[in-house]
Amino acid sequence: MSERPLGAQMSHMLKARGVDTIFGIPGVHNVEMYRGIEEAGITHVLARHEQGAGFMADGYARATGRAGVAYVITGPGLLNAMTAMGQAWSDSVSLLVLSSCLDETASVQGQLHQMRDQEGAAATVSDWSHTARDADGAFALIDRALGEFATLRKRTKHIQVPIAVLGASAAPAPDAMPLAQPPVAASVEREAALLAAAKRPLFIFGGGAAGASDAARALLQRTGAASFTTYAGRGIAAPDDPLHFGALLARPDSAQVIASADLVLAIGTELAEVDLWRDVLGHEAPMIRVDIDPQSLNDRHRAAYPVLSDAGGFMGRLLAACDAPPATGWSGAEVREARAKWRAEIDAERPGILPICDALRAALPDDTMVYSDMTQFAYAAKEIWPMARPGHWHHPFGFGTLGYALPAAIGGAVGRPGLPTVAIAGDYGFQYSLQELGTAVELGLPLPILLWDNGKLKEIEDAMVRSQIAPNAVVARNPDFLALARAYGAGAVAPATLSDLQEAVGAALKADGPTVILMTPALSASS
Template sequence: MTTKTVGEALVDLLEANGVDVVFGIPGVHTVELYRGLAASKIRHITPRHEQGAGFMADGYARVSGKPGVALVITGPGLTNIITAMAQARQDSIPMLVISGVNRRDSLGHGRGLLHELPDQQGMMKTLALYSQTLLNPADLPSVMERAFAVLLSGRPGPVHIEIPTDVMALPIDVGQLRAAVGTRPRADSETLQKAAILCANAVSPVILLGGGAITAEEEIRALAEALGAPVVMTTNARGMLAGSPLRVPASPSLKAVRKLLASADLVLAIGTEFGPTDYDMNVDNGFPNLKNLIRIDIDAAQLARGPHASLALLSSAKTATAGMVSFLQGQKANGSGGPDRAAAARRAAQHELSPKMLAELAVIDTIYRTLPGVTIVGDSTQAVYAGNLYCDAPRPRSWFNSATGYGTLGYAPPAATGAALAQPGAPVVCLAGDGGFQFSLSEIGAAVDSGVKVIFLVWNNDGYQEIENFMLDASIVPEGVKPSAPDFVAIAGAYGIPASRLANVYELPGALAEANDRTGPSLIEIHQTRTKGATV
């Protein structure tokens, strides 16, 4: 047994659970948690705002597949990160937030201490999957084990641990450290066989993927090929089945995709909650009633929500699809014409897009063609909305953004930094509008400090163009939608990073290639009307 402080033991337990990066801004209420950090193998990244720490942890988690970890101070540090936690909750992203809280004898008394909240843990319990106050130092190993077990077992999301300031420096006897073990739900063999038989008997099956399917790419590809089923991907599943003739990288909000689903005699939905930000982007209530639906989800509560399924499997995507594939081996499925049905849906989906959206998608395609291995991290901005409708990403985890789920602004700059830290050396493009970029403009500094290869691609349309269009469509005189933007190129220069403003979109490949040759961040600005070819 070795005696350490709670803060030192916390760092050891993070290391034992495979954590190699943490994001945070130290303060007087967390300094004791930093006591052992410098001597550890964990890298600390300092954002410019705690919300940035949360978004960085989110981006890191999406690319690495591991929980993103943030350290924040009591009170304002925690309330600042709540927005990022809410985005992670909506998109099922594993995030561990460790915060301080005031000393134990003050909790609930309202004595006006620095950073005091009426009931900090009570507030967090409404958002986090699990929230625990560490009152006894000896409980630290079990609390940490429980937190990681929650992160690794069920539907992912944010988890919170708070440590009172008077507990952080207390001694704790540390024995052998062990990593938490996650246990995913697994459907029984009989139910898997039943699902496989139903799928094999279908003549025109379709597979529908959400973000919960992303860990099962290999198994789902094998299942789709065995069934001859087109595969529709929501935003967080884009890049799966890349290159396959069965892929349909288009939103279920599009009429062409809805027609494909409506004509199917069976739909197998894997890891998707059927939320309106994916299935009803235009709020037209036009998503069809599916005739024969099989659902696979890791969350029992999600399976209990609509739409109604003929058969529901509580299981991780990987184990369920692997089990179904094993039952289909040696059997001939009835499905036919899958590649043709998928190709027709792809063509029809593209025809639905406006010329303006097609111009925006051309920019996204240019990024993927120019930078092999790139990940595009998007904000809530017009080019990203177009990509969410149709984006043929080259691999899983290479396209994600905040324009679904909770729908935050300012997500992309810090999330791109987190993504780049998860894949050192590989390029990451942060695609953000001028309005959203200003929410977290200072996080350029964190990218500079960490030396990551992030290319900040600013889509400048002089304000909140999407909201202005919405107001005009509703016969409302636009107000508040023209915030002035700074000179982004000059700001990049102030941070010491190279920057350029494009006169023509044809200049984009060259600008991207130059940025990719650098070791640190860069900035490129495209103006919707002043950059020729950016729009129609």
């Protein structure tokens, strides 16, 4: 390939490295990045806001396991995307953001989109943020980002290129080098011996183990161990496993269950605040901690046996080393009793939501991928909705932003054409990114958008009441959501009963565009 502007060479490089879709918004400062997109054979998805582009790339990455790439402009374009960048950093997502930047900022003032430190701003929500000063630097940084996605904990990366450098002539990128493999524990003999000696072993699986569910399920069956998952780890353990406690670590008295184990194995999980909603896990027995991130192995949970390893590689070796008969210390009865108790607690805390969850789950295919927002409906659902397979429910767990579900679901649907995808949002959070309905309509995505409308910020109202604060600023006037959806060209329906809801979801999955399905608390009382 002959020399051409660097922006075009970058697009060809990304295509050669397996990138087939880019989400973004063109502007006067990044037009050179768009010169080579169509020629390279990359699909570009036009978002309505750079935050939406970032969330779409995030949703695409979670759905496909490949890098999600976003193109944004200098200054406000990058700043608009930073919420999505922070979310992907927090939730271990392979998000690569490529932006333009000004050629000179120290000696020149008053330029369009000028910032004091654009690279530094992006670094606050990224694993790293660097400026490529020439073509070789741009190529090296792109390869570094893609290589680290494959071998290290997945975190947001940001690369910015000066406008003049993007437009300057450059030779093609070099051929790709083979990617390294993630680290795998050299030996698991110690861990296998501890597991063989335990009578009440307990596994806790996080999202980092989602790619190794077959090994996880085989380990549970072979050892007779009980298990929990984090919210991000749902589906790793079989939902019908009689010794699986579910994604209920946040229930306060789950700590008592954990304290009764004589060995805890935490695999691929931060055991973060948003997993537990308490300071400590509650274990009294030794803990084997397996993680690809060294920082997680040295945190407040103080693992007795830290193991720096990819979850799948570790569990595969552990499974091969386990030949002891199953432990007998756990019973299906105690697990059923705990799960029933916790479900009743959730139903009491957030009344009316669980019957709707049950109806929706019955109506959706097992391979449905769900993207949810920060809303009470999702808070309840992610505790009690069993998943048949891992990596099929995505939520803004760590950073906890509003407005995630719709654009992320668009990215997920683009990454999985022909497979069912659903968005779940609350009435307030939906308004953070509802303009992305335009993108979903343009793409003709058969996307059900389940909109939970309780007319207020109910979670915040409840928090104020618990704190003995008179509820304030928790009710906002909502638009006519159905009319708004139709104005964008989307379908819109407000089911009156649970059976109507199931029919609406089925129809939306077969439609030629997105459908907003309005759900209210009154649905739970319907027949």
